[in-house]
Amino acid sequence: MEEKSLIEEAKKARKRAYTPYSKFMVGAALLAKDGTVYHGCNIENSAYSPSNCAERTAFFKAISEGKKDFDKIAIVGALEGVEEKDWEFCFPCGVCRQVMLEFCKPDEFEILLWNGRGEMKKYTLEELLPCGFSM
16 A cells, blocks of 8 residues: 555544544554555544543554554654645554553564655654564
8 A cells, every 4th residue: 555545544533533623633544465445543532631532543444353464554644624735743652552552563564654744754663663562
């Protein structure tokens, strides 16, 4: 799948975010090695700690369906109501990076970020989590 297509899938996922508290909507599209795309959106809870990020939602959906081999993930995010042209890059949090490390090769797995001006940044997981905890 082309990177631009994966970004579009992340934008679709963002529309399903449940963010009544922060109003910060995030979408993720996780590409499995077999070509399947798993969508994830952030889901908030009034108690905050039971909330879940878009990236982890996508990973947990894929893993619950038996997938454990992944190529890349695209992530987009912005406050509700902000025009797409004004979106900034939305980086995964540390917890999400650690979950990625559990299932992905850090020097191969790619993280794609996109802003509303059409710019894309691409990182390996190793670049964003240089000293992650693993067994």
